[in-house]
Amino acid sequence: MNEPLSKDAVAHIARLARLELGEAELSRFAGQLSAVLEHVEAIQRLDTAEVPPTSHPFELVNVLRDDERSACLPREAVLAAAPAAQDGRFRVPRILGEAP
Amino acid sequence: MSRYTITGETGEWEIVVGLEVHCELLTKTKLFCGCPNAFGDEPNTNVCPVCLGLPGSLPVLNRRAVEMAMAIGTALGCEIRPSSFHRKNYFYPDMPKDYQVTQYDEPLNVEGRLTLVDGTPIGIVRAHMEEDTGKTTHMGGDGRIHGADYSLVDYNRSGVPLVEIVSAPDLRSPEQARSYVSELRAILVATGASDGRMEEGSLRVDANVSVRRFGGEEFGTRCEIKNLNSLRSLVRAIEYESRRQVELLERGGSVDQETRHWNEVEGRTSSMRSKEEAYDYRYFPEPDLVPLAPPAEWIAEVVAKLGLMPAQRRERLASLLGESSEAIEEQVATVIDLGLDDLVVATIASGADSRLVMARAANEAAQQPDAARQLDPERFGELIGLEAAGTLSATQAKAVLGELLTNGGRPADIADRLGFKALASDELGAVIDAVIAANPGEWDRYVGGDDKVAQFLLGKVMRETKGRANGKLVAEALASRRG
Amino acid sequence: MSETEAFAGGALAIAARVRSGELSARVVTEAALEEIAASEPLLHCFNTITAERALAAADAVDAKVLAGEDPGPLAGVPVALKDNLCTRGVPTTCSSRILEGWRPPYDATVVARLSAAGAVSVGKTNLDEFAMGSSTETSATGPTRNPWDPARVPGGSSGGSAAAVAAGLVPLALGSDTGGSIRQPAALCGVVGLKPTYGLVSRYGLVAFASSLDQIGPFALTLADAAATLQVIAGHDERDSTSLAHPVADLATELRRGVEGLRVGVVADFLSEASGSCAAAVRQAADALADAGALVKEVAIPELLHGLSAYYLIAPAEASSNLARYDGVRYGLRVDGDDVQEMNARTRSAGFGDEVKRRIMLGTYVLSAGYYDAYYAQAQRVRTVILRSFARAYEDCDVLLAPTTPSVAFPIGAKTADPLEMYLSDLFTIPTNLAGHPALSVPFALGEEGLPVGVQVLAPALGEGPMLRAGAALEAVAAPGARGPVRPQLGGPLAGVAR
Known part of the structure; x- marks a missing residue:
């Protein structure tokens, strides 16, 4: 865990993040991300065995809305923003795999 | 029930099935925004910044959706627990934010049970809330994903509230799986949370299937089968998939843990994985939502509003009917399915002959279920009384019932009008x-x-x-x- | 009246004159638009200038005044909006190529509230791409320059808003603060920057960077203007689940309460990490508060120094998910590909700059299978540690005093090659965000090269009152010339107003 990120690891992360990176970028990011990770790894040495995680600063619960209609957007406006649209829908290039 | 096995060349195999059922909730609006939750509208008309995932938009949880989810949990005997939402991250064009908001390690409902009609208990691991995705239509090719030229996306369904009910791997045959889904469907409909329509996709079933040597303890490697759009598909897919796994294992191969797609036309499952794609969902707590911890009073309110479940309805009828038979079981199933059991119970309570009430309800009244649900039990009881006393023959009683359901009135008057005088x-x-x-x-x-x-x-x-x-x-x- | 006098009164003075009919909102708006246009070639504070809309809004304010209606507490005050706040029909780019051409179909809650209060939005200000940066250099539209020295950065990520106020182009601006993005540029530009308690101001319509840390807040030349702006934008919003239902205190009253008896803790751990002038300013500020009757002492909260590491795990993790939606399907940029995966990847690679890519990858990595516990979960535990250590400090302090930044404004390009070095700019501001607390930066002194130095006042959740009391006391004794407006190569602020 403490070794710097390899180029292969960066390439794997880029795939997960849907980024297309060239060789030069992969090398550069591998170095820069490794440096950041080495710095932040300091917190792994803190003893937090008894400390619960915080994902939100405040303990709000049960924020709910009533099941009531509100306005939708006009379809023309929605599709006007789209890079490609057809038959009232967003058009995308072919999809290679089914949704997981 | 009799044990279900697959006889291979090397011996007997047992199948192990767990089901994941996605149920769209019958709320008026979506899970996190006020867009209508409606089926069949013009594409991309029921959308807003939230369900389109526009930058800057934020989700707010629908109270009614939570109540329906709790009703489902209660009906399945689950414990309702403090829960939270996570983001499940993966890229797919039907998902406007490229993550799905779902419940992960803290689901709302846990550890319940569903009892099949034959009495077999099936464990419910969890029933959690999540949002639905949009819908893609594949264009060109033959309309299927493979070979399509491009796809079109409609986000009307995006953000529709779902409850995913996950069973324990307790099912041992395709028939049991069918029986589970059919009973679950009846329960969901009874809670008022679902219309139970598999063909419209408001109920969607994924099956986790594995096989093992008969009598074995260890589970085999499972495959998840998707695209099961009917009970028939479910049964066929499990039959096919379990046989495929047995053949693979008997040839010395091994089962890959993967998701497979059921092709109804070809009658087979196939791997869905696209070659380069590796999924790593990177779940983490959804920071735009706060935890959901329903207080006891709220849970009690939901429980109090819950009507009788199918099993309770069956028991109630059984206790009124005495000794059962296959024919009576069928009648019971019919009247419960059509929501006529309240009529039957009330009519029997008014003193009418129970077998005769059941027969007329399941055979004749069932032809006009909407009218029958409105029928006054007292009038129905009068009719049954006339028939039981021999004043009306069976044929006459059926005719009077038809008239009663269509135009109303008193059975005796209808009989007179129709000229049905008992033979002296x-x-x-x-x-x-x-x-x-x-x-x-x-x-x-x-x-x-x-x-x-x-x-x-x-x-x-x-x-x-x-x-x-x-x-x-x-x-x-x-x-x-x-x- | 000279330009400087016109501006010295600030937003509230302009509003008072517009409300009384003494000054027309149109004249104020025209003056601001003129100054903005003139400054753009040098400073580049703005991505979009909405002149026509601004004049129409100003006319509407003037019409209300004429009709005897209440035009609102910020009537006719020109305000600049960070370009990550959604504005209906107006480009909202986050200074990223990926949002090129996107016009939101809705206004952020803060934008609607400002407009309802009579403020006149004049345009969208430059920022580090998606608010990821501390210098406004990662913007796809080019860097904003610091009006104190155009060879230096204004700080970031809300650099455009900070520089616009510092240069006297507008008396008010909104920014967003995820790890210091309001306070740090405020300090480097010599203006007031206020980050409210998390949840006090609705995030609806703020393009998310790190949702559990982001908070919108004002820039102004005076604390009174900043407080008045916060008063307008704060308050519960049912469209933001994390919005607090808590009623907002009367901030103007708090400002006048003085610091007699206020318990102030000086965060000793930060002083050793700050440059000479930045540390010295905090010591002077502590003395000034003591002189004004506050009870001042040093406090040790060494845990806060771990905030930076926790932040650079949590913020990128949330960002990696928040920025997934920029996939070329529904809006913004698309670079075509043979299949949807390829299209997604090409679009994102062309649309995002390096810093955004780095953070997306960092966040993707720390959430990925096998690393979540070591990185993300551990960072969340450190977040708890920081919350607890703040809570301990606030047991006997009402507010804390600290430097806002480790140094004065640095030259453009000085830290772009070393991301980690850049990240360290936020060392003193980050713990506040992790805790969800409020903090503000007050322009207090002049430091190295005659550049402004800010002092930071931190307070516990919903401690805006005591925070503003301490801030007002510091403002009263701040070094002359430590705050804007400064425009080395331009005419005076709101030059047209007086004529």
Whole structure:
């Protein structure tokens, strides 16, 4: 865990993040991300065995809305923003795999 | 139930199935925004910044969706727990934010049970809330994903509230799986949370299937099968997939843990994985939502509003009907399915003959379920009373019931109007005597102890009286004449 | 009246004159638009200038005044909006190519509230791409320059808003603060920057960077203007689940309460990490507060120094998910590909700059299978540690005093090659975000090269009152010339107003 990120690891992360990176970028990011990770790894040495995680600063619960209609957007406006649209829908290039 | 096994070349195999059922909730609006939750509208008309995932938009949880989810949990005997939402991250064009908001390690409902009609208990691991995705349509090719030229996306369904019900791997046959889904569907409909329509996709089933040597303890590697759009697909897919796994294992191969797609036309499952794609969902707590921890009073309110579940309804009828038979079980299933059991129970409570009430409800009233659900049990009871007393024959009673359901009124008045007068007993006696005289051979055989001929004689009497005679009374009269 | 006098009164003075009919909102708006246009070639504070809309809004304010209606507490005050706040029909780019051409179909809650209060939005200000940066250099539209020295950065990520106020182009601006993005540029530009308690101001319509840390807040030349702006934008919003239902205090009253008896803790751990002038300013500020009757002492909260590491795990993790939606399907940029995966990847590679890519990858990595516990979960535990250590400090302090930044404004390009070095700019501001607390930066002194130095006042959740009391006391004794407006190569602020 403490070794710097390899180029292969960066390439794997880029795939997960849907980024297309060239060789030069992969090398550069591998170095820069490794440096950041080495710095932040300091917190792994803190003893937090008894400390619960915080994902939100405040303990709000049960924020709910009533099941009531509100306005939708006009379809023309929605599709006007789209890079490609057809038959009232967003058009995308072919999809290679089914949704997981 | 009898054990289900697959006989391979090397021995007997057992199948292990767990089901994940996605149920769209019948809320008015979506899970996190006020867009209508509606099926079949023009594409991309029920969308707003939130369900389109526009930059800057934020989700707010629908109270009614939570109540429906709790109702489902309660109906499945789950414990309702403090819960939270996570983001499940993966890229797919039907998902506007490229993550799905779902419940992960803290689901709302946990550890329940569903009892199959035959009494087999099936564990419910969890029933959690999540948002639905949009819909893609594949264009070109043959309309399927493979070979398509491009795809079109409609986000009307994006953000529709779902409850995903995950069973334990307790199912051991395709039939059990069918029975589970059919009972679960009835429960979901009974809670009012779902319309139960598999064909419209408001109920979607994924099956986790594995096989092991019969009597084995260890689970085999499982495959998840998607695209099961009907009970028939579910049964066929499990049959196919389990056989495929057995054949693979017997040839010395191994099962890859993967997601497979059921092709109804070809009758087979195939791997869905696209080659380079590796999924790593990177779940983490959804920072735009706060935890959901329903207080006890709220849970109690939901529980109090919950009506009877199908199993309770079955028990209630069974206790009124006494000894059961296959025919009666079918009648019970029919009246519960159509929501006529309240009518049946109330009518029996008013003193009517229980078997006769069930028969008329399951056979005749069931033809007009909407009207039948509105029927006054007292009127229905009057009709059953007339038939039981022999005042109306079965044929007449059915006709009166039809009229009662269509136009209302009092059964006795309807019978009068239709000219259904009970045969005076002397008139019936005369007809019976005439029939005996006209069929001496048959009568002799009957007198000689051949009970099968009774049916023939009874038919003759019914024909002579044009159905106005009460079959039960005719049978009694024939028997008394035989001596 | 000279330009400087016109501006010295600030937003509230302009509003008062517009409300009384003494000054027309149109004249104020025209003046602001003129100054903005003139400054653009040098400073580049703005991505979009909405002149026509601004004039129409100003006319509407003037019409209300004429009709005897209440035009609102910020009537006719020109305001600049960070370009990550959604504005209906107006480009909202986040200074990223990926949002090129996108016009939101809705206004952020803060934008609607400002507009309802009579403020006149004049345009969208430059920022580090998606607010990821501390210098406004990662913007796809080019860097904003610091009006104190155009060879230096204004700080970031809300650099455009900070520089616009510092240069006197507008008396008010909104920014967003995820790890210091309001306070750090405020300090480097010599203006007031206020980050409210998390949840006090609705995030609806703020393009998310790190949702559990982001908070919108004002820039102004005076604390009174900043407080008045916060008063307008704060308050519960049912469209943001994390919005607090808590009623907002009357901030103007708090400002006048003085610091007699206020318990102030000086965060000793930060002083050793700050440059000479930045540390010295905090010591002077502490003395000034003591002189004004506050009870001042040093406090040790060494845990806060771990905030930076926790932040650079949590913020990128949330960002990696928040920025997934920029996939070329529904809006913004698309670079075509043979299949949807390829299209996604090409679009994102062309649309995002290096810093955004780095953070997306960092966040993707720390959430990925096998690393979540070591990185993300551990960072969340450190977040708890920081919350607890703040809570301990606030047991006997009402507010804390700290430097806002480790140094004065640095030259453009000085830290772009070393991301980690850049990240360290936020060392003193980050813990506040992790805790969800409020903090503000007050322009207090002049430091190295005659550049402004800010002092930071931190307070516990919903401690805006005591925070503003301490801030007002510091403002009263701040070094002359430590705050804007400064425009080395331009005319005076709101030059047209007086004529």
